Amino acid sequence: MxxxxxxxxxxxxxxxxxxxxxxxxxxxxxxxxxxxxxxxxxxxxxxxxxxxxxxxxxxxxxxxxxxxxxxxxxxxxxxxxxxxxxxxxxxxxxxxxxxxxxxxxxxxxxxxxxxxxxxxxxxxxxxxxxxxxxxxxxxxxxxxDDLGVPSAEGMPDAEAGILAHMNADHADAVDLYAARLLGLDGTGWRLTGIDAEGLDLRRGGSVGRLAFEAPLTAAGEARKVLVALVAKARQAGAAA
The missing domain is CATH 2.30.110.10 (Electron Transport, Fmn-binding Protein; Chain A)
Structure with missing residues (x-):
């Protein structure tokens, strides 16, 4: 903030x-x-x-x-x-x-x-x-009166597929986001949302919000950003 x-x-x-x-x-x-x-x-x-x-x-x-x-x-x-x-x-x-x-x-x-x-x-x-x-x-x-909400073209329709793919095939990456980038405890975190400005995560009764460095303008940009966040999380772990 x-x-x-x-x-x-x-x-x-x-x-x-x-x-x-x-x-x-x-x-x-x-x-x-x-x-x-x-x-x-x-x-x-x-x-x-x-x-x-x-x-x-x-x-x-x-x-x-x-x-x-x-x-x-x-x-x-x-x-x-x-x-x-x-x-x-x-x-x-x-x-x-x-x-x-x-x-x-x-x-x-x-x-x-x-x-x-x-x-x-x-x-x-x-x-x-x-x-x-x-x-x-x-x-x-x-x-x-104006909250300036950015939008990413195609994201509302693409969201469900992105979440399903990440949670099913890249659960380890989601846990890296939680642990290394947000300082959250435990494993088994899941992505519950993606929008132009970031990711929503949940594990049991706990939630997290990971903001992107810059807003996405289209859903097609999500893959590149998600991969970059994994690299960032690994670098954070190596430096710790």
Whole structure:
């Protein structure tokens, strides 16, 4: 994350977390009431959060009455002084989605959700973001209307194949990314997403985000970058 590029800080933070606090307007006899709840999140290529909610949940009832929501992504975990760390609130409107690609992206990020994603009362939602409020530490606070999300041509369609290939044929490379480039413990890491700016990883309850040095402009560039990251990881191990 960089202090001089707040939009990149937002993108890195949101993509690097797999949960958020969801705020909705809960209907009631005395008018809407602010209601916050914990949700698991995935993020689409355009930075739209993807949620899986039960119709029986209070936040789903609230969204049915008023689709305006906000999501707080908290990057302060583990800090001695949490208020010095980054967090961002995304404001937007939540809409139900039957897009199979969003379903696949969410379930790759949260494989355990496969057990209940097919239940009749569970539905996927896409949040169309309108604004972001970033607090990157003391005195580093601003509203952002444009998050400058880069895109890689063809990546949404190519993503599933890239992930399947890496996880099946190059699991050792994925573990190298985790250990040598992110300092993450253990083996058995899997790639759960690739977008223009980086890779998403998961191992059990832990997640990681590996940013590329420069954004990709097309899916065809992914192979060269992934190979280069392996070389970088091996060099990091040799120097240790």
């Amino acid at each position: 960089t202090q001089d590029d707040p939009s990149r800080t937002v993108r890195h933070l949101v993509r690097g977390l797999d949960r958020a606090a969801l705020a909705t307007a809960l209907p009631g006899g005395d008018g809407p009431w602010p209601y916050a709840s914990l949700v698991l999140t995935a993020v689409d290529h355009d930075l739209s959060p993807v949620l899986l909610l039960s119709d029986l949940a209070e936040h789903a009832k609230a969204i049915a009455a008023d689709p305006r929501v906000s999501l707080l992504f908290d990057g302060t975990q583990g800090l001695d002084q949490p208020l010095t760390g980054p967090r961002v609130t995304l404001l937007g409107r939540a809409e139900q989605s039957d897009d199979p690609r969003l379903r696949a992206r969410y379930l790759a990020r949260h494989p355990d959700a496969e057990m209940y994603a097919g239940f009749k009362d569970f539905r996927f939602y896409r949040v169309a973001v309108t604004r972001a409020h970033l607090v990157a530490g003391f005195g580093r606070i601003r509203w952002l």
